[in-house]
Amino acid sequence: MKIGVYICYCGENIGRTVDCERVAKEAKFLPGVVHSVDYKYMCSDPGQNLIKQAIKDYKLDGVVVGSCSPHMHEKTFRKACADAGLNPYLCEIANLREHVSWVHDDKELATQKAIDLVRFAVEKVKRNAPLTTIQVPVTKRTLVIGGGISGIQAALDVANAGYEVVLVEKEPSIGGHMSQLSETFPTLDCSQCILTPRMVEVYQHPKIKLLTYSEVEKVEGFIGNFKVTIRKKARYVDDTLCSGCGDCAIKCPIKKKALSEFDEGLTTRSAIYVPFPQAVPNIPVIDTEVCTYFKNGKCMMCQKVCGRDAINFEQKDEFLTEEIGAIIVATGYKLYTIDKKPEDSEIKGYGEYGYGKYKDVIDGLQFERIASASGPTSGEFKRPSDGKEPKKIVFIQCVGSRDESKGFSYCSKICCMYTAKHAMLYKHKVHDGEAYVFYMDIRAGGKMYEEFVRRAIEEDGVKYIRGRVSKIYEEDGKYIVKGEDTLAGVPIQIDADMVVLATAMIAQKEAPKFAQTIGIPYDKYGFFSEAHPKLRPVESTSGGIFLAGACQSPKDIPESVSMASAAAAKAMVLFGSDMLEREPTIALVNENLCAGCFYCRKVCAYNAIEIKQINDKNGNLIKEVAFVNSGLCQGCGTCSATCPSKSVELIGYTDEQIYAEIAALM
Amino acid sequence: MMDIGYYPGCSQEGTAKEYDKSIRAILKVLDVNPVELDDWSCCGATSAHVTNHKLALALSARNLALAEKQNLKELFAPCAACFSRLALTQCELKSDSNLKTEIEDIIENKLNGTTEVINIVELFKKLGSDKIKANRKVELKGLKAACYYGCLLVRPHEINGYDDAEMPTSMEDIVKATGAEAIEWNFKTECCGAAHSIPRVDIVIDLSKKILDDAKKHGANVIVVACPMCHNNLDLRQKLIKREYKSHEDIPVLYLSEFIGLSLGFSQKELGIDTHYIKFEMPELKKKESEVTV
Numbered sequence: 001m002k003i004g005v006y007i008c009y010c011g012e013n014i015g016r017t018v019d020c021e022r023v024a025k026e027a028k029f030l031p032g033v034v035h036s037v038d039y040k041y042m043c044s045d046p047g048q049n050l051i052k053q054a055i056k057d058y059k060l061d062g063v064v065v066g067s068c069s070p071h072m073h074e075k076t077f078r079k080a081c082a083d084a085g086l087n088p089y090l091c092e093i094a095n096l097r098e099h100v101s102w103v104h105d106d107k108e109l110a111t112q113k114a115i116d117l118v119r120f121a122v123e124k125v126k127r128n129a130p131l132t133t134i135q136v137p138v139t140k141r142t143l144v145i146g147g148g149i150s151g152i153q154a155a156l157d158v159a160n161a162g163y164e165v166v167l168v169e170k171e172p173s174i175g176g177h178m179s180q181l182s183e184t185f186p187t188l189d190c191s192q193c194i195l196t197p198r199m200v201e202v203y204q205h206p207k208i209k210l211l212t213y214s215e216v217e218k219v220e221g222f223i224g225n226f227k228v229t230i231r232k233k234a235r236y237v238d239d240t241l242c243s244g245c246g247d248c249a250i251k252c253p254i255k256k257k258a259l260s261e262f263d264e265g266l267t268t269r270s271a272i273y274v275p276f277p278q279a280v281p282n283i284p285v286i287d288t289e290v291c292t293y294f295k296n297g298k299c300m301m302c303q304k305v306c307g308r309d310a311i312n313f314e315q316k317d318e319f320l321t322e323e324i325g326a327i328i329v330a331t332g333y334k335l336y337t338i339d340k341k342p343e344d345s346e347i348k349g350y351g352e353y354g355y356g357k358y359k360d361v362i363d364g365l366q367f368e369r370i371a372s373a374s375g376p377t378s379g380e381f382k383r384p385s386d387g388k389e390p391k392k393i394v395f396i397q398c399v400g401s402r403d404e405s406k407g408f409s410y411c412s413k414i415c416c417m418y419t420a421k422h423a424m425l426y427k428h429k430v431h432d433g434e435a436y437v438f439y440m441d442i443r444a445g446g447k448m449y450e451e452f453v454r455r456a457i458e459e460d461g462v463k464y465i466r467g468r469v470s471k472i473y474e475e476d477g478k479y480i481v482k483g484e485d486t487l488a489g490v491p492i493q494i495d496a497d498m499v500v501l502a503t504a505m506i507a508q509k510e511a512p513k514f515a516q517t518i519g520i521p522y523d524k525y526g527f528f529s530e531a532h533p534k535l536r537p538v539e540s541t542s543g544g545i546f547l548a549g550a551c552q553s554p555k556d557i558p559e560s561v562s563m564a565s566a567a568a569a570k571a572m573v574l575f576g577s578d579m580l581e582r583e584p585t586i587a588l589v590n591e592n593l594c595a596g597c598f599y600c601r602k603v604c605a606y607n608a609i610e611i612k613q614i615n616d617k618n619g620n621l622i623k624e625v626a627f628v629n630s631g632l633c634q635g636c637g638t639c640s641a642t643c644p645s646k647s648v649e650l651i652g653y654t655d656e657q658i659y660a661e662i663a664a665l666m
Numbered sequence: 667m668m669d670i671g672y673y674p675g676c677s678q679e680g681t682a683k684e685y686d687k688s689i690r691a692i693l694k695v696l697d698v699n700p701v702e703l704d705d706w707s708c709c710g711a712t713s714a715h716v717t718n719h720k721l722a723l724a725l726s727a728r729n730l731a732l733a734e735k736q737n738l739k740e741l742f743a744p745c746a747a748c749f750s751r752l753a754l755t756q757c758e759l760k761s762d763s764n765l766k767t768e769i770e771d772i773i774e775n776k777l778n779g780t781t782e783v784i785n786i787v788e789l790f791k792k793l794g795s796d797k798i799k800a801n802r803k804v805e806l807k808g809l810k811a812a813c814y815y816g817c818l819l820v821r822p823h824e825i826n827g828y829d830d831a832e833m834p835t836s837m838e839d840i841v842k843a844t845g846a847e848a849i850e851w852n853f854k855t856e857c858c859g860a861a862h863s864i865p866r867v868d869i870v871i872d873l874s875k876k877i878l879d880d881a882k883k884h885g886a887n888v889i890v891v892a893c894p895m896c897h898n899n900l901d902l903r904q905k906l907i908k909r910e911y912k913s914h915e916d917i918p919v920l921y922l923s924e925f926i927g928l929s930l931g932f933s934q935k936e937l938g939i940d941t942h943y944i945k946f947e948m949p950e951l952k953k954k955e956s957e958v959t960v
Contacts, residue, residue, distance in 0.1 A: 349830055349832070349833075350832065351830040351831065351832030351833025351834075352832035352833065352855075353832075354833070357833070405823060406823070471832075473852035473853075474852070475852070
């Protein structure tokens, strides 16, 4: 065996705590090692060339790189080996950064540990077999989950590149939160005016299959080859017959029982309804919770007035199966609504603000509806309790955000901007009105953002007060807002007509369950986790599943749109070739030894173990054994650890290799 | 008969004797036996916890250790300050094992942290309003109660698992079980001035007046409290408030236990209400008297 050892300083990252020169020198004495050197940046071009040159010069048949985590650069070094003609799977990484220098202080002991880890890797690489990657075909079809602005953008980008898209939205219409907004910062563009053309484009696009009022039930398969089950919830309206005339909603006798989701509970809607006039598709659904027919079998008014016989009370949920190559998750966010008794026990709520108790203490999205031309007041500022024009509005930022004890530690990022916008829109319409904003810091990072906030303060005369509000209570028709002006160092009291709380952006309530369904990780807040915070921000750690928009963390429209386009590009990268390469380090069953107990099948998290029947020449069944589906196996090794007869091994991590590693450490 | 650990605290033997008296009276009717913690000592409120953090912890920890030894799984502390000290100590020592070891050395006793400290509102929440209803002899109709929680009963959130710290409602649920009305008002968790009652009574007069005024403004004819300190400030200090603000009209302040006691048929004397500075009269009685005079 001729093994080469290459020790990286990683700038100072490893070099500061590990004597790299000594590690390289000592490695020379390990049996089988013929070449061992150190270098400042092994991953750089000269560093890689050093390895490539050595492979040729010393005719190496194994390489060990002592560097950062294999997560980071295993691919880089394996590719360098392959370029030099060495099978890439004959290259092993000794993790001297995450496992040594970053976690230890004592240089002597750290160096000793680094030497041990190199010896360990050398023993393994001696037993490595040359492997070749597995080729799997790619279905060039994308599933986009979520029809808000992120999902719409991602779907359009992929579809415009010529690939088919299936867009799934759980609500009756696409559009998401953006369709509820009045104007958008920092340009004050009308939100609907820039969004609705995109919604129509999605609807009419020949490459997009739009499934609204539908949810993803199950995701099977793997990158390039997903099989997705979608539940198309019963609308009780035949979408092939409905013309969207709206007669059913007009005649529906239920008018007050259901709060309008689109108007954030400020108005009511009928039992059969289209969420808003510009909805796409413009096909109503029946809310079975309030519909008289579904309660006692009577009424059926909508059916009577429908000129096209589109109402079908017998409609059932449908299940569709779609073959998909890439998935873009764009399920968005929810606004934290601080009820009197929050459902989520982790949140202690903000009872002191009287949200849910006082009608004129509202949240940001409710204010958007009031400010919107399509809203309940047609864009006129009228407060919900008595319809009077508020002459003094207090805006409170960071309600739930940046508050560890009552809400969430993170910053919701968009509230500084939308509060400035709210105050500005109000001042533009109510010239004699006063707008106060309580803030902690103004975070206006973004193109033209700081200028926008300055404009609110300097040109529109919005009064900014740095400090928190401790209590809001009603007295003689006014809302007494008690707070602190921390710059002046005085307590402050404002008798407001209306209060707007900039509540936190939070993950969708079902986000963790959904993440488990499709198999992607999520953080403690329920936001989906990206594969790398800097270098792979739109990929999940599951191959072929990408993230876009606020389902990953709070973000505004431009950021969501950028992320959506990036996710679309990532999906299309997959479609660039007909076959996908997959790691060959998967489980392999020794069919002679396998007793067919199928314990492996029970523990496999990826449903990768199948039952294979072994027949004799005459076709008679001899026995049943386990069989690994190479497309599904992720190489986790659970089956190998479970197998009582040691008949499953993980290629690249065989028992022999593991024992050699352990022996090297003893 | 259900046994429950009982930690009276110093005020129950002094300024708030009637609180203790009324609690013992009503618990008997409700089939609860308060087992007084043997050899209890100071909880460490105010004077200890503003001077020395560890002293305050050790004082409470001593009592918690005693409760464990005496097999008291729940320790009922009617005084809001005692409740706060004991519960906070339990919570703090549970989350900091080094500190716990240090305090255990000071009190020369081990602490398992198994005792659950509860206040009077929690106790009645556990017993359930139905129990009060079942034993009710007098329907307190005509009483419009402003339930006042003060600062310690529902704060901080680490020790408050039973109600919203800023918009609590559990005392109202109990009060409603007596047949009285619980009014909605703004200042149920505002500060009464607490221990400033001694060195800076002027602060207490201002703060307490705001609370009393808001209760009256929202239609209350009685204020219900669950803390000796609050009671002191809201009841005793009304005299000074009246001296300062001539227009002030008295409003009686009752302990929650006294309030429940009235509905269970006890007399004012049996509950100790007669010892209050502001006299309390049942609205119905008032009516009858006025009829007599006419």
